[in-house]
Amino acid sequence: MNTPLYRIAFIGCGRRAHEHAAGVKADGRCEVVALSDLSTESSERLNAEFGFTGNIYTDHKEMLAKEKPDVVLICLWTPLHLPVFRDCAEAGVKAVLCEKPMSATWGECQEMGRIAEANGCQLTFSLQRRFAKGNQTVRRLIKEGKIGQVVRMDLYSPPNLLDCGIHTFDQAISYMDETPAKWVLGAVDTTETYNWFNVPSECGASGRIVFANGVQANLVSGEMDTWDPAAGDATKTWAGVRVHGTEGFIEVMWDGQIIRGVNYKDPSWTPEMELSSMTDQMEGYVRHAIDCLGTGEEPEVSHAKALRASEIIFAVYESVRRNARVELPLADVTDSPFITMLENGQFAK
Template identity: 80%
Template sequence: MNATNVFRVAFIGCGKRAHEHAIGIKADSRLEVVALSDIAAASAETLKSEFGFQQANIYTDHKEMLAKEKPDVVLICLWTPLHLPVFRDCAEAGAKAVLCEKPMSPTWGECQEMGRIADETGCQLTFSLQRRFATGNQTVRRLIKEGRIGQVLRLDLYSPPNLLDCGIHTFDQAISFMDETPAKSVLGAVDTTEVYNWFNVPSECGASGHVVFANGVQASLYSGTIDVWEPTQDMAKIWAGVRVIGTEGFIEVMWDGQIVKAVNYEDPAWKQEMELSSMSDQMIGYVKHAIDCLVSGEEPEVSHRKALRASELIFAVYESVRRNARVSIPLTNVSDSPFIAMLNNGQFSKEGA
């Protein structure tokens, strides 16, 4: 830890998500917010006022802020295409840790570049996959390790559209339930009946796929709106989350750890109570853990390496569509976003439909 036992914190981007991150920052006595940067100064002023960051200086240029304030910890709460360039600026300025909004970046190559910079500079890079800190998700991980549903055989993965911004939560949740086991192969399809734009990144309106993990577990992926799923009632129940199916039972759990159903075939009376945790609780847990790891040197629960595993699955789904074939993990010879490339070259054109 530094000499004063307090880390200097700065925000880059002061919109809605910054307010959610600020809850975690405010709860940790080791953190002192010294600067707020936003191209709209009024947004920074609002964040400063609402959270009582009275010592924070306001900037409209994040590079000027980094140079003058030299923060130890930076929170990047910007739209997706800005994550890589701004993280590079933070790392080059000597930031010890960066807590970045998810998803990582619009292309697989940019995601990998963020990881390379983190590894090369030693800047601790984490992403706001804060649902790992939901009480219910922690309970599910424990129950699986205890063998409560036997050996895991299969997963059903559910996500709202789209894969890059929403699906990363579902993939990360599934990987965490399997003790960080990586994927082996992916076969995917996308629905472009509508093309959305999320934080300045175009996306599909739905997707499906099949994932095989290195431990032999297979997973089915369903992504789309609840309206599409209405005919299938069991899908509507967990429209954002994971069903874990084992040899001795199954658990259905939503993104935020709400356990919809838990069954043990040999013990019909067993019932796992739902454990609720708010977004505020999750953000407090995320920030505290990131700072704990900054002090201890341990790999964070939401490190860039773990975010890369979930991101790789997303781009593998897109690459499978481009190749019309199953693709192997690790994903090689791909640096773009296959989805954006196909969209730009007219592959999803509806002419003649």
């Protein structure tokens, strides 16, 4: 029985495309037939580095029409995700693996989900840290009750929430078996504003999140005053989650590095450390997405799961706009409240 081959195409061939390409290269079911980028040099470089023989285009619509790929990897800046995904879905692409974050506004995030469901196109986002061995271990330990019942979380992220916080929120949600948030109270720091991939952002944020299962979480995003990399202090979590249970706690970095774990009844217990590289994670991401294309099951990083994490981000921003806590699901919001407030000059200099 022959292994099925999926026709693969890349839209966007920059640095992140190379990380996605490692996952594609490792999966024997994938055949790269085309690459699209405004820079022909970038496409040629991706072809050469991974031994692909894809046809090169500068117009992704022309590529979709001529090559008819089964699977497309979108590795573009954030504002391009929605329009390019729409083009893929309308062209009959079976699955799209898109770079995170979803989009710059909550309405656009929801629209991506609507298009995926309306067209039967499997849409996933590169929240590849779910495939880190350490994160898989933590999920297992929590299910086994190693720290008892989860009651609280401390969430840490570099700036900014849209690009970085989504990893932290997704990590936390995955530890609670996909439980969504119930309400959010947030604040943002605009001492400085950044522009990441053509989307303006805050330099820091904080807040309180209560999940539907009653777990309460404290959020810290931005510069960590308690962490000094120059001093070699590796015991502080600057990107990840500390999970507090009734019988212990586990502190985990984004990529699954377990900083420490404590079981109150068994002081000798030490959680096993399992590290995985970005390449390992991307291989797991691509392999799982291709698997799900065949089985029809919901992917580990489906658009529905990305929406849960994204909703928290925009709820933090909406809380700032309302000066009040925000109940979820997030209703009557289609913009990015942060961008709207910034453009309206509502943040003090």
